Amino acid sequence: MADATIRIPTPLRSFTGGAGEVAVSGNTVRGALDALAAQHEGVLERVLDADGRVRGFVNIYLGDRNISALGGLDAELPDAAVISIVPAVAGGR
Amino acid sequence: MKAKDRRLAELRSVIPEITPDEAQRRREQGAVLIDVREPDEVAQGSPQGALRIVRGFLELKVEDAVPDLDRPLLTLCAGGVRSLLAADNLLKLGYRDVTSVAGGFNAWKRASLPVETPHILNQQERERYGRHLSVPEVGEEGQTRLLESRVLLIGAGGLGSPAAYYLAAAGVGTLGLVDDDVVDRSNLQRQILHTDARVGKLKVDSAREALLALNPSLTIEAHPTRLTADNVESLFDGYDVIVDGTDNFPTRYLINDACVKLRLPNVHASVYRFEGQATVFWPSRPDQPGPCYRCLYPEPPPPEMAPSCAEAGVLGVLPGVMGLLQAVETIKLLLGIGRSLVGRLLQYDALEQRFTELQLERDPECGYCADGVEFPGYQEIVTSCRVPVGG
Numbered sequence: 001m002a003d004a005t006i007r008i009p010t011p012l013r014s015f016t017g018g019a020g021e022v023a024v025s026g027n028t029v030r031g032a033l034d035a036l037a038a039q040h041e042g043v044l045e046r047v048l049d050a051d052g053r054v055r056g057f058v059n060i061y062l063g064d065r066n067i068s069a070l071g072g073l074d075a076e077l078p079d080a081a082v083i084s085i086v087p088a089v090a091g092g093r
Numbered sequence: 094m095k096a097k098d099r100r101l102a103e104l105r106s107v108i109p110e111i112t113p114d115e116a117q118r119r120r121e122q123g124a125v126l127i128d129v130r131e132p133d134e135v136a137q138g139s140p141q142g143a144l145r146i147v148r149g150f151l152e153l154k155v156e157d158a159v160p161d162l163d164r165p166l167l168t169l170c171a172g173g174v175r176s177l178l179a180a181d182n183l184l185k186l187g188y189r190d191v192t193s194v195a196g197g198f199n200a201w202k203r204a205s206l207p208v209e210t211p212h213i214l215n216q217q218e219r220e221r222y223g224r225h226l227s228v229p230e231v232g233e234e235g236q237t238r239l240l241e242s243r244v245l246l247i248g249a250g251g252l253g254s255p256a257a258y259y260l261a262a263a264g265v266g267t268l269g270l271v272d273d274d275v276v277d278r279s280n281l282q283r284q285i286l287h288t289d290a291r292v293g294k295l296k297v298d299s300a301r302e303a304l305l306a307l308n309p310s311l312t313i314e315a316h317p318t319r320l321t322a323d324n325v326e327s328l329f330d331g332y333d334v335i336v337d338g339t340d341n342f343p344t345r346y347l348i349n350d351a352c353v354k355l356r357l358p359n360v361h362a363s364v365y366r367f368e369g370q371a372t373v374f375w376p377s378r379p380d381q382p383g384p385c386y387r388c389l390y391p392e393p394p395p396p397e398m399a400p401s402c403a404e405a406g407v408l409g410v411l412p413g414v415m416g417l418l419q420a421v422e423t424i425k426l427l428l429g430i431g432r433s434l435v436g437r438l439l440q441y442d443a444l445e446q447r448f449t450e451l452q453l454e455r456d457p458e459c460g461y462c463a464d465g466v467e468f469p470g471y472q473e474i475v476t477s478c479r480v481p482v483g484g
Contacts, residue, residue, distance in 0.1 A: 010366045020445070046398065056392035064451050086440070086451065088390040089363040089370060091405055092412065093250035093284075093340035 001025040004032045004081040008043075011087060015043040029062060030073040032083055047085055057088040104177045108184070110195040113204040116167045119192075124165035127155070129179040130198065132213045134171060139198070141207035143169065145233075148179050152186050157229040165190040173197040212237045221308075222264055235428045236264060242427045245269035245332040247320055247348055249296040251412030252338030252362050252419060254286040259420040261304040261311055265427065268304065269314040271328060272296045283409035320344050322471035325351040334423050336360045338416065342393035343474040349374060349386035350471055353462045358435075360422050361386065362415040364407050367443040369415035372453060373422050373434045376462035383435035388456035393474055411443055 006022045008015075016022055022039060026032035037044035047058050052073075054060055060067045061084040067075045077083075094102075111119070120126055120142075128139045129148040139145060146154050148170075159166065166188050168176035176193040183191045194201070202208060214222070214233060218240070225231040231239075242265050246253045249272040257268055274296050276287040284296075291299040297315035304313055316328060320339075325347055329335060335357050337348045345361075352359040356377035363370050374385045418439065425431045440449040457463055 010368045020442075055394075055398075057390050057394040057398070059389060061451050064449075066452070066454055069454050084440075084449070084451065086370070086438070088342070088393065089365045089368070090342045090345055090393075091340055091364045091407060092248055092252040092338045092362065093280075 001027060001031075002077040002079045002081060004077050004083055006032060006036050007082065007084040009085055009087055009089075011089070012043055012046055012085065015046070016040045026077060028073065028077060029060060029067050029075050029083060032077060032081070033060075033073070046087075059086045060084070061086060101174065101177060104181055108177055108180045109192045110173070110177075111167075111192055113194055113196065113201040113206050116169070116192070116194045116201075117206050119165060119167060124167050124192075125159050126167045126169060126194075127151070127179070128169050128198070129175060130170050134198075135211060136213040138202070138208045138210050140169065140201055141209045145211065148175055148182075151179055152182055155183065155186070155188075157232070159188075162187045163189055165192070167192050167194055169194040169197055169201065171197045172199055212241060214240075218264070218310075225263070230430045231428060235430075239264045239424070239427055240266040242334075243267040243269070243332045244334045244336060244423055244427070245271065245329060246336040246338055247271045247344065248338035248340065249284075249286060249300040250274070250280065250338060250340065251283045251364065251407065251409075252416040253336070254284045254300075255413045255416035256336050256338060256420045256423070257300060257304060258286060258307065259417060260423060261308045263420075263424055264308065265311075265424075267312040267314060269316060269328070269332060270297045270300050271316040271318065271320055272300075273317055273319045283407065283412050285413070320347055322347060322473075325471070326355065329355055329357060332357065334358050334360060334426050336419050336423055338362070338412075338419070345386060346393065346474050347471060350461055350468075353377075353385050353387075354468045358426050359386070360419045360426070362412075362419050364412045364415055366406055367408050367411060369411055369418075369441040369443075370438055371415055371418045371422070371434060371441070372438045373426070375433075375435050376455065376459075378435055381435065382455065384453050384455040385459060385462040387461045388459045389438075389453060391456070391460070408443055411441075414441060414443070 004024050008020055022036055024032045024035035026035050049055050062070055062075055126143045128143040128145045135145050144158050166183055168179040170176040173195045180191045180193045222236045225236050244265050246257050249270045276292050276294050276296055276299050278292050286300045286303045295317045297317045301313040301315050329351055335352055339345055358375040361372050361374055375383050376385045422434055425433055436453050438451040438453050
């Protein structure tokens with residue numbers, strides 16, 4: 001199991017007690033997200049749909065690459081991985 | 094024999110002279126044509142695409158434009174005399190292959206070779222944009238390009254205010270503004286184009302007042318309307334770059350779809366509380382196509398995934414930072430300089446004071462911008478709120 005940091009976007013921080021980063025362990029991105037869900041209820045449903053796929057208005061990055069280019073949720077985590085959840089944000093006014 | 098004529102005879106014995114036709118042929122093989130005439134002469138017309146450096150500044154400026162001393166240079170003046178003197182100076186400076194165009198611009202026109210009438214900066218413009226003119230990447234040519242450019246900003250609010258202000262200051266000649274809203278006092282915490290005295294006024298009119306006060310020579314095209322599928326193409330028509338400073342998903346998707354269809358670069362930013370995102374969507378960029386908004390987010394969040402609108406606060410300075418990044422990207426695109434944010438998402442976290450760069454990939458299956466895909470038409474998107482995810 002690798003140690004990883006998940007960066008939580010502001011709109012989801014209400015589910016993590018305000019935390020912008022959550023430390024987890026896992027072998028894959030999916031494993032890391034499961035570990036996040038175990039610590040903080042409600043967050044995973046906002047990121048994955050009922051079939052466990054990444055929602056169309058959210059992207060997940062491993063380092064600076066979208067996981068869709070790295071094998072999706074099954075992408076393996078290097079040590080000290082940084083996973084970023086990046087939702088679409090509309091605000092501009 | 095006058096000293097001047099003796100000198101010219103000497104120069105003619107060492108500096109080769111060619112006809113305008115031959116000069117044009119050599120340009121096609123890589124030679125650089127330098128028009129060394131005075132600005133008022135150039136304003137009447139100049140060979141198309143020529144490098145224009147007035148003779149008095151030739152030695153000081155030529156190296157920035159042509160750093161390779163082995164690159165063949167062709168000098169041109171009105172009749173072929175000053176170009177000989179200029180050629181001599183270039184040889185002394187270290188250029189090894191310099192040729193003068195016999196008969197100058199008069200002969201050029203007689204040969205029916207391509208001519209253009211470039212915008213020549215007037216004294217006021219030289220004063221105003223002096224700090225740009227000193228930057229080699231902008232210079233006179235770049236400033237002229239900015240003055241001839243047309244940028245359309247969607248939204249004269251948090252992002253649009255700083256972006257429009259600096260684009261106006263930079264001398265982007267025509268700025269279009271699309272916004273149907275009026276100034277509210279609660280806007281003034283971040284929307285710096287507007288003032289307390291203009292509360293209740295249309296934002297595009299308030300913005301025009303502020304921008305023209307800063308730079309009166311600009312053209313401000315105010316569109317006090319909401320962007321819709323019916324008007325988007327006519328509004329975008331004739332602009333070089335679109336700056337997305339809107340606050341809702343339906344308009345962001347509409348801007349994306351129209352930019353994809355019309356092949357325009359879409360300079361994008363969004364803000365939420367202390368976080369911002371910026372990128373440039375441009376699938377039809379000539380050399381290196383980038384993704385579109387739909388490659389990134391094929392669909393907007395459904396209403397149930399959006400929190401109440403009242404929760405959508407933002408640090409007032411944040412759209413300032415992000416809007417200025419949009420202005421920087423816009424100017425780079427207009428000038429064709431630097432490395433744009435096409436294919437990269439810049440995330441800014443104001444609380445951590447941290448910028449993060451993420452790589453964006455094109456979606457080969459994208460329904461709007463994938464190769465070979467026919468434009469599927471504009472889409473009606475309904476979201477109940479302006480803020481995604483969360484709660």
